[in-house]
Amino acid sequence: MTDHPRKVTRALLSVSDKSGLIEFARALAAHGIDLVSTGGTAKAIAAAGLKVSDVSDLTGFPEMMDGRVKTLHPKVHGGLLAIRDNAEHAKAMKDHGISQIDLLVVNLYPFEETVAKNASYEDCIENIDIGGPAMIRAASKNHDDVTVVVEPSDYQSVLDELATNKGATTLTLRRRLAAKAYARTAAYDAAISNWFADQLKIDAPDFRAVGGKLVEALRYGENPHQTAAFYRTPELRPGVSSARQVQGKQLSYNNINDTDAAYECIAEFDAKRTAACVIVKHANPCGVAEGSNLIDAYRKALACDSTSAFGGIIAMNRTLDAETAQTITEILTEVIIAPDATEEAIAIIAKRRNIRLLLAGSLPDPRAPGLTYKTVAGGLLVQSRDNAVVDDMILKPVTKRQPTDAELRDLKFAFRVAKHVKSNTIIYAKDLATVGIGAGQMSRVDSARIAARKAQDAAAELKLAEPMTKGSVVASDAFFPFADGLLVAIEAGATAVIQPGGSIRDDEVIKAADDAGIAMVFTGVRHFKH
Structure with a gap:
């Protein structure tokens, strides 16, 4: 040239x-x-x-x-x-x-x-x-x-x-x-x-174009041999793309992906109603909890799986305070994202130079419409965002025993979390905290087993007499195709179940629940996430 x-x-x-x-x-x-x-x-x-x-x-x-x-x-x-x-x-x-x-x-x-x-x-x-x-x-x-x-x-x-x-x-x-x-x-x-x-309410236009403005070129992609860059699209949804990075080194491709997963999950918890914390590792929540304040929520979330939380991403639904910031810095953390932070909290995080602190200003609306995109070979899959919220669903009891008020509260909590965990998903929850999470397995029964085993490991680490799945509730992102996954949850100590329903073997699953004396509700809404 x-x-x-x-x-x-x-x-x-x-x-x-x-x-x-x-x-x-x-x-x-x-x-x-x-x-x-x-x-x-x-x-x-x-x-x-x-x-x-x-x-x-x-x-x-x-x-x-x-x-x-x-x-x-x-x-x-x-x-x-x-x-x-x-x-x-x-x-x-x-x-x-x-x-x-x-x-x-x-x-x-x-x-x-x-x-x-x-x-x-x-x-x-x-x-x-x-x-x-x-x-x-x-x-x-x-x-x-x-x-x-x-x-x-x-x-x-x-x-x-x-x-x-x-x-x-x-x-x-x-x-x-x-x-x-x-x-x-x-x-x-x-x-x-x-x-x-x-x-014009056209869900599938004849041509679909996608465009964005470069935020920054990244050091590499999911792996060091892959190139990557981060682009901002016209959709002004609060989150990692709009957040102000207060401190810390450049976000990596995986940091951005994981932080987005954490902030979308924390958005399910209305900050006016409750304080909440989500800890994410490899785009899956490994601990989620509500609490009377942020530090209470953080400690409950961390107790679910402190091993996986090491080097994780932490999302808060309220302004990060000094006490919570100090506690978070006690373990290795990659990213903290919250709507805001106090000056005292910012000063505490500043002592840990490698922690990226992001302040997004507000929470995204979990009910807001929007599109998500996924590439396949030679093509683009486009769908509307999963904006179904459990508070808007009609929960249908299908067992002889109805859930108690406390169980119903935990069932809704667990189903909020299940929406943001890779399928197949099983969530055990108790007292508005996850106590076992099974994610991304080819078999739902394996997810139930893995989540129960993680609860056993957490009990051993915390020196508890029994796993916190005893007396817990369980959420499944999709229906149980057989009773086997439910039986694992019952054996782990679950007393109530929330699931979409819709299997040809629903009667078999309901009978297993009735035989064990547990409560089950159907949502009629599935939350697959691949």
């Missing part, structure tokens, strides 16, 4: 984000570059005392139709698309009075931000940029001759090249900026098309 420089003589600037605009325009003018602009951008540049021509002077047409038509004109697109070394193009420019445009600076109408503000349908439509994407695509196509900039963070790169190359840019920079520009318009169109699908 010949890195031939192209001198910039004329720049067209049209931006909605005016951060750094005046400094950039002033630097361009210092290189003797003629400035052409539109609307508010032209006014801002002129107000700074810089010479600027309005695009209407270039085209000979005024802005019209509330600004919808201003740059869609041959004198703009001809100036962007003309191949400078092509004699026919040069003749067309001369014959039609078209002047070349060597630098295009455009950032688009704030459509994503407008949608995020829950603006009206009409306002969202008016914030769909037409001329901007058209110019960006034109300039990007002709990157051999034209430099295109779509966000202020690239202003300095352009100025550096102009300074180094006597007012010119290199092909290397122009190609990089063109690639970025196409990605920006693709992400912009993805946001618009997905918004339209949502507005």
Whole structure:
């Protein structure tokens, strides 16, 4: 690739984000570059005392139709698309009075931000940029001759090249900026098309586009030989993508995945109702509890499986306080995420420099609609988020014995947790805390056994007379296909069960529960999570 420089003589600037605009325009003018602009951008540049021509002077047409038509004109697109070394193009420019445009600076109408503000349908439509994407695509196509900039963070790169190359840019920079520009318009169109699908209640549009803005390139992916990067999508859902990292080294791919799992789980627990803590390891909760305060919830969650909690991710549903922060730092912890933290808690965590502390501002709404995406070979699986909440479900008792109020409270707690554990899932819970978790097994009976065994291990570590599964309740994310998994739970000491129901052998499972004298309720809702 010949890195031939192209001198910039004329720049067209049209931006909605005016951060750094005046400094950039002033630097361009210092290189003797003629400035052409539109609307508010032209006014801002002129107000700074810089010479600027309005695009209407270039085209000979005024802005019209509330600004919808201003740059869609041959004198703009001809100036962007003309191949400078092509004699026919040069003749067309001369014959039609078209002047070349060597630098295009455009950032688009704030459509994503407008949608995020829950603006009206009409306002969202008016914030769909037409001329901007058209110019960006034109300039990007002709990157051999034209430099295109779509966000202020690239202003300095352009100025550096102009300074180094006597007012010119290199092909290397122009190609990089063109690639970025196409990605920006693709992400912009993805946001618009997905918004339209949502507005029209189309669950399966003929084309599905996904776009995002780079948050940061990551050191590696799930494993060191894999590359990875983290992108933020237009969906403004509180969590790891929106959180402020107060301290700690860069989040890894696995940190981000695990932290998201922890924060989505903790969102099931209304902070106004209860304090709650979730501890996650490898995207699965290994301890979850409610308590009278955060430190109580943390200690109960840790008691479930302190071995797995070592080096885990901790999520809180309330402002992290100093006492809880101090207790957390007693074991190795990778990430703590909470809506907020006191200054005292932040100072305590600061003494453990390797702990990443994230403050998300608020909790995501577990009932909110949204989409989730998963790649398969040559394809993309898209589904609505699992926003079913146990508080909204009608629980149907199916056994002779009804659950007690205390059992019902724990059953709902266990089913909240089951929603966020990889299938097949079995959760033992007692006194609003998990006491055994079985996750991700091919057989549900194996999940029941593993969860019971973990409870035995925890009892030995805590020097308890018996496992906490004695007198517990059990939740299953999907129906029991046979009675065997239920029988394991009964043997472990469970006295009540919550499950979706719907198996052809429900009668067999219900009979096993009745024979053991335990209570069982059906939710009618399954929580598979793969």
